[in-house]
Amino acid sequence: MGPRLGRRDYSSDSPALARCLLGCVLVRALSDGTRLSGRIVETEAYCAPEDRASHAYNMHRSTRNESMYAAGGTAYVYFTYGMHHCMNAVCKDPGEPRAVLIRALEPIDGLDLMLRSRSGPRRRSPVRDRDLCSGPAKLCQALQIDRSLDGADMTLGDTLWIERGEPIDDARVRVTPRIGIDSAGEAWAGKPLRWVVFDSPHVSVRKGL
DNA sequence: GCACCGATCGCCT
DNA sequence: GGCGATCGGTGCT
Numbered sequence: 001m002g003p004r005l006g007r008r009d010y011s012s013d014s015p016a017l018a019r020c021l022l023g024c025v026l027v028r029a030l031s032d033g034t035r036l037s038g039r040i041v042e043t044e045a046y047c048a049p050e051d052r053a054s055h056a057y058n059m060h061r062s063t064r065n066e067s068m069y070a071a072g073g074t075a076y077v078y079f080t081y082g083m084h085h086c087m088n089a090v091c092k093d094p095g096e097p098r099a100v101l102i103r104a105l106e107p108i109d110g111l112d113l114m115l116r117s118r119s120g121p122r123r124r125s126p127v128r129d130r131d132l133c134s135g136p137a138k139l140c141q142a143l144q145i146d147r148s149l150d151g152a153d154m155t156l157g158d159t160l161w162i163e164r165g166e167p168i169d170d171a172r173v174r175v176t177p178r179i180g181i182d183s184a185g186e187a188w189a190g191k192p193l194r195w196v197v198f199d200s201p202h203v204s205v206r207k208g209l
Numbered sequence: 210g211c212a213c214c215g216a217t218c219g220c221c222t
Numbered sequence: 223g224g225c226g227a228t229c230g231g232t233g234c235t
Contacts, residue, residue: 044215053215064232081216082229088215101215124219137216180215204216207223 001025002164007155010072010091014045014098017091018195023168026105027161028143036114036143038105038133039165041197042204044178046088048097052188053181056097067151068097075160077140077150084137085146089154089162103179103194105133106202107142114142135204174198176208 005024010017027037048056048068055065055078067076068090076088076099088099107114107129118127118141133139140146145160154161175192182189198209 046215055215060233062232078215079231080214082214082231084216084229086215103215120218122218135216178215 001027005073005155005162005164007071007073010089010155011093012091014047014091014100015193017089018043018045018100018193019173021089021100021102021162022173022195022197023165025108025163025165026102026139026143027109027163028145029158029160030144034110034113036110037163038107038109038139038143038202040102040104040162041106041200041202042102042104043195044101044103045193045195046099046101047193050188053178054097054099056099059097061097065097068099069095070151071153073153073155075149075152075154077145077147079147080137085140086136087140087145087149101136102139103136104200104202104204105139105142106200107132117144118142130201134202138204168197172197172199174209179205 021040021043024040025037029035046054048054049059056068067074071094072091074090076090079085088101090099092098114132133142149160152160174196176194177190178194196203
């Protein structure tokens, strides 16, 4: 395991951080000490206040997205579609609501527990390794990330953080428009703000790579 | 009040 | 590969 990312690492803007996070390792430590982790292979940058797809568009602020306004290195975890959680790394300075959505991981530590966490009673077929963390809500389910971790300082504490990993060469990276934000207006929906390690089998959506 | 979601799954072609 | 159902909080009108 590499060194934990510190405040300075989160001081850059969201597009730069989104690229930088590829290859880094997201770590979730449970209260019993169990370590769940995975290498980040897909990210998206959100650029409020101008970005219509951002929850902080036009500096919108509420109890839901309050942690987007916190210091770089804060976790922003939100609940959506009535059943899913998604996790962002907040960046830049307090009051600047920039964030990077973590969209997919290559599982590293705790595969067995991830498998159990991802196997609900509704599911018919077993979860393949490549589907454990291949989506923003899947990885939250696998790593047991929910609203209780919203606002967590990832530069401190022992529940959630990001470690430096093997750098990913530009040759392995593709940049595409973001997923699922077609209604955000053409200008922002089409911007290349999604970073993908395109040769990884663990990415969420292959279309567009 | 009500439409809308930064998504996922099972089932269908 | 695409499509509809799912579920509930959020933010408009």
